[in-house]
Amino acid sequence: MKAVIYEKYGPPEVLTLREIEKPVPKDNEVLVKIHAASLNYGNLVLLKGEPFVARFAFGLFKPKYPIPGGDIAGRIEAVGNKITQFQPGDDVFGDLSVFGWGGFAEYIAVPEHAVARMPGNLTYEEAAAIPMAGATALQGLRDKGKIHSGQKVLINGASGGVGTFAVQIAKSFGAEVTGVCSTRNVDILRSLGADHIIDYKKEDFTKKDKTYDLILGVNGSHPLSAYKRLLKPNGIFVHVGGSESQMFQAMSLGPLISKTGSKKMGTMLQRANHKDLLYLKELIEAGKVKPVIDRSYKLNEIPDAFRYFGEGHAQGKVVITM
Known part of the structure; x- marks a missing residue:
């Protein structure tokens, strides 16, 4: 072979x-x-x-x-x-x-x-x-992010492999989803059902006043302090991808920030899981994810x-x- x-x-x-x-x-x-x-x-x-x-x-x-x-x-x-x-x-x-x-x-x-x-x-x-991208999005939102219906969720890096699954999975949980992407990807996020889209070529989402219950960081190099400011009280930031400096911040500073306030910040490494494959299969066959x-x-x-x-x-x- x-x-x-x-x-x-x-x-x-x-x-x-x-x-x-x-x-x-x-x-x-x-x-x-x-x-x-x-x-x-x-x-x-x-x-x-x-x-x-x-x-x-x-x-x-x-x-x-x-x-x-x-x-x-x-x-x-x-x-x-x-x-x-x-x-x-x-x-x-x-x-x-x-x-x-x-x-x-x-x-x-x-x-x-x-x-x-x-x-x-x-x-x-x-x-x-x-399998891997879908499970990463699922585990980041559901297991680490504790997502539930009615929450406001921000996904940075929403047009890549993990991000496109994350937008759809978050919607399947009943969340209000904001996706961050470049200009050329706006139509993709719109077709996936994102409620709000921020074009990072035109505006800096970290400078906006809106806050979120859950933020999934799939891409980018923003410092943890920028994400922390965007979290509501008891909000959760989950790092699943991005620059190495951001990853090390999430690993080293995330636990400290989580212990000293109501906001939780951390990183997650996806792990292959047979039950998650079956869960994703059900979502796809139900037409909720593609x-x-x-x-x-x-x-x-x-x-x-x-x-x-x-x-x-x-x-x-x-x-x-x-």
Whole structure:
């Protein structure tokens, strides 16, 4: 089978397409023929080995996982002897980030709880765009942000992979959603149901007087003090993406701010979760959430896909087709 391999950290040029042996599923595994995959911020961390602290999980001097790629969608080709949930021919999607990665390949053998049945109303490309970004938005809003109906929610970075899911998921909870994006993305947010849109090219949302119950920081480099000013009493700020300086502020200063007042501030790292895949599947099949895809690349165009994604201007998700 074909797979994208890398043996050292670096720019997209270190990624090479090679022929390797097709995996054989163990008794508790399913063999998935991958039809599509997608890029997330975690893929950039794996590629570059930055920030350096990530190397303690992904390999200190060289990559621990030679085949990158987390989000996948495909069809089960074979199952192990102990598999009860699936059978050959089932269409599935999943996040492999806690199962050794390996999504940028034609086949993968993984435990059955790494995947779930695909939403019946999506293509493989659309399904591959969901797992990591969708779960990040869901966990940030629901688990860390404690979102509930009637709240005023601000999403900074609302037009990217996580942001487009966050707008729709927040609306599904009954929140009043304000999305921050650039001029070229205003129509996208409007189509996703955002109640209010702030074009950061024209105005600085941190200088406005409006306050929010919950802020999800998906992008940007604003200091925590700016977000704190925008929070209502008992409001919550959740950092899920943005500049490294903002991340370290959220990790170091967030707990202190949270202890000294009613406003809560912190960061969150998404974790693959089978129940969340099923929850997202229900939202999508109910028509409450839809994936937004910016561009698609073929497997042999992976370096180009990484270069484009690394620029940070994708409108929704970047997808890889096999």
